[in-house]
Amino acid sequence: MLAADLLVAQNIGFGIIAVIMVVGALRVVTTSNVVHAALWLVTVLAGAAAQYVLLAAEFVAVTQVLVYIGAVMVLFLFGTMLTRARIGSEKEVNNKNWFMGVPIAVLLLATMLIALNDGFGSEELPADPDTLVNTQMISDQIFGPYLLPFWALSFVLLAAVIGAIVLARRD
Amino acid sequence: MLVNQFLMLGAVLFCIGVYGVIARRNAVLVLMSIELILNSVNINLLAFALRNGSADGHTFALYVIAVAAAEVGVGLAMVLLVYRNRKSIALDELAEMKG
Numbered sequence: 001m002l003a004a005d006l007l008v009a010q011n012i013g014f015g016i017i018a019v020i021m022v023v024g025a026l027r028v029v030t031t032s033n034v035v036h037a038a039l040w041l042v043t044v045l046a047g048a049a050a051q052y053v054l055l056a057a058e059f060v061a062v063t064q065v066l067v068y069i070g071a072v073m074v075l076f077l078f079g080t081m082l083t084r085a086r087i088g089s090e091k092e093v094n095n096k097n098w099f100m101g102v103p104i105a106v107l108l109l110a111t112m113l114i115a116l117n118d119g120f121g122s123e124e125l126p127a128d129p130d131t132l133v134n135t136q137m138i139s140d141q142i143f144g145p146y147l148l149p150f151w152a153l154s155f156v157l158l159a160a161v162i163g164a165i166v167l168a169r170r171d
Numbered sequence: 172m173l174v175n176q177f178l179m180l181g182a183v184l185f186c187i188g189v190y191g192v193i194a195r196r197n198a199v200l201v202l203m204s205i206e207l208i209l210n211s212v213n214i215n216l217l218a219f220a221l222r223n224g225s226a227d228g229h230t231f232a233l234y235v236i237a238v239a240a241a242e243v244g245v246g247l248a249m250v251l252l253v254y255r256n257r258k259s260i261a262l263d264e265l266a267e268m269k270g
Contacts, residue, residue, distance in 0.1 A: 010172055018180050025184050025207055029191035034199055041203050044184070048210045052232075055177065055217040060232045064213075067236050072206065072243050079199050079247035083254040093197045095263060101193035109186040113179060120175045123222075127172075131224040141230045153237050160241035167248035170255075 007127070014054055021047035032093050034084065038076045045069050059135045177218035184211035198250045198260040202243060209239045 024043035031037050045068045052061035142150050184207055191204025213232045220228025254260050 025187040057217045095196045098194035101190040105186040105190035112182040116178050123174045125172045133226045137226040138229045141226045164244045164248035
């Protein structure tokens with residue numbers, strides 16, 4: 001396959017996945033059923049993993065699938081089911097003045113899109129396979145210059161686990 | 172592929188997440204919107220990592236994923252606690268700490 005064909009295929013793939021992600025994200029914030037929102041969030045997270053593959057970040061994509069789609073979604077579904085008497089739609093999932101979110105989000109989006117358009121215009125991503133980041137480079141980063149944040153992150157996770165147990169236990 | 176297509180996708184997801192945080196009343200749905208925001212940040216980090224040919228963005232994205240997992244764990248434990256005490260997870264009813 002020619003390089004140009006591959007680029008076209010990448011762009012088509014990006015477009016399809018991006019549309020799925022945006023629709024899923026809109027459903028997450030508009031649906032009135034919490035379980036449906038969690039399942040739409042799965043499509044967004046899976047689409048994000050696919051975009052990471054397009055961005056040549058296969059290790060982060062696998063981590064995204066394992067951590068987000070595997071662990072975080074189970075947590076969300078448990079949280080939904082433990083805080084709800086019944087599965088189904090709720091009447092009052094939005095604030096009374098929820099419509100104030102629309103102009104804020106639209107203004108924020110317009111600002112960001114103008115800034116991005118100004119800043120990056122039609123700059124191309126490098127397509128040279130020699131400059132791509134591989135998993136070995138990531139591990140060299142984590143266990144080299146970013147070792148201290150890695151330790152700190154371990155303590156954050158430990159504290160989060162203990163905190164979650166302490167908060168949620170019944171005594 | 173353009174840099175901008177990924178950055179704009181991230182911007183759109185970020186704004187949808189911000190809308191969700193503002194509009195939602197259910198605490199679990201607010202946490203889901205925060206996940207949307209964190210994911211858009213990760214897309215930006217990885218787009219810039221590819222643009223600059225550096226592994227820093229990947230490292231940061233992995234750290235963001237780990238912190239997000241910790242945040243969801245603690246957040247849902249707190250939601251569970253609030254639900255147990257009040258039989259409701261509506262955020263606008265939690266006004267005890269209002270000045």
